[in-house]
Amino acid sequence: MSKVIPGLLYSESHEWVKVDGQVAIIGVSDYAQSELGDITYVDMPQVGEQIEKAQEFGALESVKTAADLYSPVSGSVVATNKLVEDDPSLINADPYTNWIIKIEMSDTQELDSLLNASAYESSL
Amino acid sequence: MYKTTCLHEQHLALGAVMSPFAGFDMPIRYPAGIIAEHKAVREKVGVFDVSHMGEIFVSGKDSEKFVNHIFTNDISALEKGSILYGMMLYPDGGTVDDLLVYRCFEDERYLLVVNAGNIDKDYEWILKNAEGFDVQIDNQSEAWGQLAIQGPDSEKILLEVLGLPQARDLGFYTFCEQDDMIISRTGYTGEDGFEIYAPIEKTINMWNTLIEAGVQPCGLGCRDTLRFEAGLPLYGDELSEEISPVMAGLSMFCKFDKPEFIGKDALMAQKNGAISRKLVGLEVKDRAIPRAGYPVETPDGEQVGVVSTGYHSISLDRSLAFALVDTDYSALGTELQVRIRNKVFPAEVIKKRFYKTNYKKA
DSSP: OOOOOTTOEEOTTSEEEEEETTEEEEEEOHHHHHHHOSEEEEEOOOTTOEEOTTOEEEEEEESSOEEEEEOSSOEEEEEEOHHHHHOTHHHHHOTTTSOOEEEEESOGGGGGGSBOHHHHHHHO | OOBOOTTHHHHHHTTOEEEEETTEEEEEEOTTOHHHHHHHHHHSOEEEEOTTSEEEEEESTTHHHHHHHHOSSOOTTOOTTBEEEEEEEOTTSOEEEEEEEEEOSSTTEEEEEEOGGGHHHHHHHHHHHTTTSOOEEEEOGGGEEEEEEESTTHHHHHHHTSOOGGGGGOOTTBEEEETTEEEESOOSSSBSEEEEEEEHHHHHHHHHHHHHTTOEEEOHHHHHHHHHHTTOOOBTTTBSSSOOTTTTTOGGGSOTTSSOOTTHHHHHHHHTTOOSEEEEEEEESSSOOOOTTOEEEOTTSOEEEEEEEEEEOTTTOSEEEEEEEEGGGOSTTOEEEEEETTEEEEEEEEOSOOSOOBOOOO
């Protein structure tokens, strides 16, 4: 069984969001990392890039496949996680600690369309 | 509905991630993961279920002449207990399949080991071309299981865990027959290793014995990363009806001094310069991974090829690919670029054998 953490919001494309004021901290769920297997590369956006909700902002690559990352919210990228960029296997080890990007949200109401933990868990 | 091998239940019980391959529901990786499985084979030993592979026997008075007619390599000097790699071709030089030919210990008898996805096509091709030859063709693919035990410790495992002391005396590309089993020193990983062909029940027993002894089960995921590093082609990616052995850089397995074989004339013409595309090795100078189907371009952005297989190499920690490119851009050292999603990454043409293989010396 994949782990789902209460208190986070989830997208149907298996990203999670932790809300910190205007900033959305974004990573991928345990389900996503276990489906992918050993992650070897993270394709990150640039800090400052404007991203629309549901737009592709990067990709995770495992040994065998590449999976696009879709943004759960709109806004501008304010940080990318260098630790994860240098060692993508951190996402396999702990997908909920090892975030990928932070976005300064342009419309926090978009959060309403995301799933809570129990709704996400039952969608798996 | 996909076919299954005799070890399907074992794979499920081990928690394998399963996926369709060549018409079979096959294990892609076990819980250890592709990287751990890959490293087990490079550093110690791993076992693969390759029971999906096809076994077609050719026997009879004309068997040598017939196999030489459909096979690019030359079996006329092949001794009993020895094996050759080569291809079957269409008259236009396109590849029907790549395969191993075993010369059995019984007189006038050969075993052709073919790719799982091509068994039916190959069997029909062989039957069709056997007309006029005094041969019997026997497709025994469903009666045989096959295990590949690969890695530097594989000989020790055959001796100590499976109780097969004959393994010690086998050189690379030779085999022995033991009761109803065939044990050959072959593989698809670039390491020393063995492939054991056995009836279904024996295959299951050996698999269970190996797993109980702690041998790492390995899925098709790392089978592909291992063969790729060793520069070995996969039918469908680097060889196909459109990709001849000459294009794939496998001319050394085509004996042009043989009087004839199907596809020889077309292949000769290709060898003498009439090819537009060639398979090359590429190194991308970044951690981004060139995947099958990604465009290969000149530094000016003109597309001159396409990636056939690509990985971030586990053993070498480099982003590498096989790519089919226009012959004009196939020379070692040529600067190209690969388009990965919407970015381009510089790449250089390098030798395809990325990893230094560790086969058993004769």
